Amino acid sequence: MNFSIRDLKGIGPRKEALFARLHLATVSDLLQYFPRDYEDRSHIWPIGQAPCGTGKSLVLCGTVASVQEMRPRRGLSLLKVRVSDGTGAVELVWFNQAFKKRQLRVGMTLTAFGKLEWAYGRRQMNGPDTEEGRAEGEGFVPLYGLTDGLRQQDIRKAVRQALDLAREHLDILPGWDGCRQSPFATMPTLEAYEQIHFPDSMEKREQARRQLAFEELFDMQLGLLLRRRHEGKRQGLKCSPNGKLLKTFYEHLPFTLTKGQTQAFLDIQADMESEVPMQRLVQGDVGSGKTVVAALALAKIVENGYQGALMAPTGILAAQHYDEFCRLFQGLDVRIALLTGRTTAKERKQLLADLADGRIDILIGTHALIQDDVAFRCLGLVVTDEQHRFGVRQRSALEQKGKEPHALFMTATPIPRTLTLSLYGDLDVSSIREMPPGRKRVKTYAVGEALRRRVYVFMDKLMAQGQQCYVVCPLVEASETVDLQAATELYEQLRTQVFTKRPCGLVHGRMAGKEKEAVMEAFQKGDIQLLVATSVIEVGVNVPNATVMFIDGAERFGLAQLHQLRGRVGRGDQQAYCILMAKGGSDETRQRLKWMEQIHDGFTLAEKDLLLRGSGQLFGYMQHGLPDLKAADILSDVPILAAARDAARQWWLDHEDTAQAEAPLKRRFGQTFAGLLNN
Structure with a gap:
């Protein structure tokens, strides 16, 4: 049995459409929409006594004294809300979230949760989560991902109703009896869902998450076994030994x-x-x-x-x-x-x-x-x-x-x-794993903007010897909000001011297919010596004479993408170079570029890339048709994954009739996964 989200009180057509934006159509979907964070509301700080700059989130509560919206420049809006409680005042600030203004009014009581900083001579919270009224003594309160028009209270209310419904109809819970015999199954499934949404403690929450992660991975592994069973029933074309x-x-x-x-x-x-x-x-x-x-x-x-x-x-x-x-x-x-x-x-x-x-x-x-x-x-x-x-x-x-x-x-x-x-x-x-013998390693260097002129001189020297170069940047056209070198702008600059004696070309994803292919063909033939491009050349171009891959704005690319781009050069006999130019960036960016300089093996880089990117959207990223994980994290849950695979295989061996597994799998993963099992 599965209930529509419309079966919950307070959800009519308008809110149903808002929940649909979050891909929540059923009560089962809602139960698997896990909080992204939690507020510890066991203690509300007096605003004047709350510590600033600790890096930890805390709860403040007071009366809204003013609501002010500002637009300092095109494409940027600031919403500033002043809240006071008699001991002091705090300024709540949101960027480009003007819709929140409709939810706030002078005189209302507001609870805010976030990191408190001291800025411009006043206490300030940037982008806090807020709720009308005084929310004290609630323990750990879930925070969910939102969409415009949907509030935290709306989702919490719906989830509480979903849990009440699950107590009456246990079969709406994702998961089933087949996957509950495990060291990770340490509490009833219903309790696990209650504790992951409204935990008594963070220890209870993690215990619940690990159990639900096991159930999720068990179902995924069993689904893949069902797929293999389907494949195994097919009669294929048996080939003879090599002739x-x-x-x-x-x-x-x-x-x-x-x-x-x-x-x-x-x-x-x-x-x-x-x-x-x-x-x-x-x-x-x-x-x-x-x-x-x-x-x-x-x-x-x-x-x-x-x-x-x-x-x-x-x-x-x-x-x-x-x-x-x-x-x-x-x-x-x-x-x-x-x-x-x-x-x-x-x-x-x-x-x-x-x-x-x-x-x-x-x-x-x-x-x-x-x-x-x-x-x-x-x-x-x-x-x-x-x-x-x-x-x-x-x-x-x-x-x-x-x-x-x-x-x-x-x-x-x-x-x-x-x-x-x-x-x-x-x-x-x-x-x-290994490369053909004789292929030279592409020398990779991460550099700053100060070395741009030297990079251009180096590229011109190689082109004077008849070699070819790529210049890759992340955007097609200049943007007012992002300070990055755009392909069209950079192409004109290089063609008219820097490499005036070299035939240049431009290719990007917005070009028509035939136009794009004509430019690439000219580059392959050597008619174009310098190719300015977006990452459309990431896959499928083989130009042995190309020896330089210059990536402008390298901080905007992921490790896997940078490695793919680097693979476009070094396909001939000459030494090739990959130059990564970054304009500042976070510690993560610096680590990514350092790995690119040091590591040339794609499998090792893929491991590093996963560490940085996380695995939440991994299945969607691979376009494999499998769903994104909700409770499990492949990186940190490898032991759970191994246990889930073993348990799924054992269940498979113990049950001749596997049809009973299909309904729970469809309930958890939906029709997309069901179609994958049977295509």
Whole structure:
């Protein structure tokens, strides 16, 4: 049973719409909307005696003496509210939250929770949480993420009603009896929900969180096991052991495979020779040689009389793969074709006819591959490159063009070791850790604005020798509110004032696809020597002559993105450089840039990136279709994750009928996850 949020008192159509902004549609959703913080309201300080600058949040209460809204400049509003209680006064300040003015009036009693500072000769709280009335003696009060028009009181009232409803109907609680036999299950589930929303103490709150984290991770792991069961029931295309084509392909390779490449293909080979359709992810740094592994897999499927397809996120990357495959398969009887948005109507018509008749063995392309009129005679293997750039449905659409084909996914965004089984529990994972021999490490330097002129001189010197350079910045156009170098502005400056003798180009995400591809093609050919860009060049550009990656405003990029950008250079024989220019930044920013200077392994950087970013939005970030975690944190809850995986596997072994698990999983994760289980 599940109740709509409209079943709660005080929630009509208007408030229902406000809760919907927070993705809260049911009582179950509301129970899983955990507080982001808590107010310790066991003690309210007299304003005149409250300590300033301690860094700790505290509670003040008084009467609103004045409400003042100011607009010092365009795009910035200040709301200042003066509150006093007879012992002193405090100024409450909010930036760009003018809507709060409607909730405040002179003479009302107001409780405020936040960090108290001494500023401009007065006590001040910036961005405090507030509530009308005097809220004393309530212990720990939850603070939830809000949206305009919704107050803390609204959510607290709704959550209290949801908990009352759960006492009468325990089956609306996420989780179920299957996951409650664990060292982490130390209190009844209902009590755990009560304690995480309205805790008696922080110790009780953590005890509740750990239990709910276990239940959540148990359900996630069991859901992935259900997915694997679904995959295991499918009858796949069982390939024969390697034959003449693969033997000849190996002999024609102009290099020796690395240990990682060899192991990855052995994994793929075993998968393709079984009756269950392969579902494997190959992850490795930019330049680690994933393309050759994909080519080996496609050669194997062709050798067995089937067709193969490789889908890439951009036309440029698809064309690069096509050129590389033509070289790799040169002299072999393998017919390769390219299908992108730039394929002419006449060429496309002939290509589709050849594909349907089986005259094309390997088709490489973009999203164009999943269009309705693209029909294969016998598709046996689907390869998706940079798989995180595609949604679950797009990847599935290509697989559906064959009858239970094998599926291989590739990514140059390494996933930390501790997360692969959580993110890709429904996939087998192969990792290519080492780089091909002879590839030089990209020298990386973090510098300040004072060295800009020296950087330009260095770049010009290299371009005078015929080399090419990237300049990347985070914005397309200048912004009034953010002091960052915009791509369009910087392009004009470099083209007209700095590198006047060098052919320059500009590419960014707002350009039309064909225009963008034309610029990138000119850069690949060497017609453009300096390319100014936003991070659209992060994936899929292979220009061996490019030796400098200059990132202006590096403090605005995450570790994974910086590493991806760095991977765009150093693809040839010459020494390459990555220069990170940052304008100040936090301690976290300085740490991130220091790691970039010191660490060149993408897997290690991925671990560091996770430490900085946290794992709350990890699943959404990976576009894998899995839900975001609510109670669990993959970083700090690794022991809980391990226990949850073991418990889910044991439950799986003990229960022949797993259908009873599907309803609780749908209740926790919703229809999106249910669809993922059965697609």
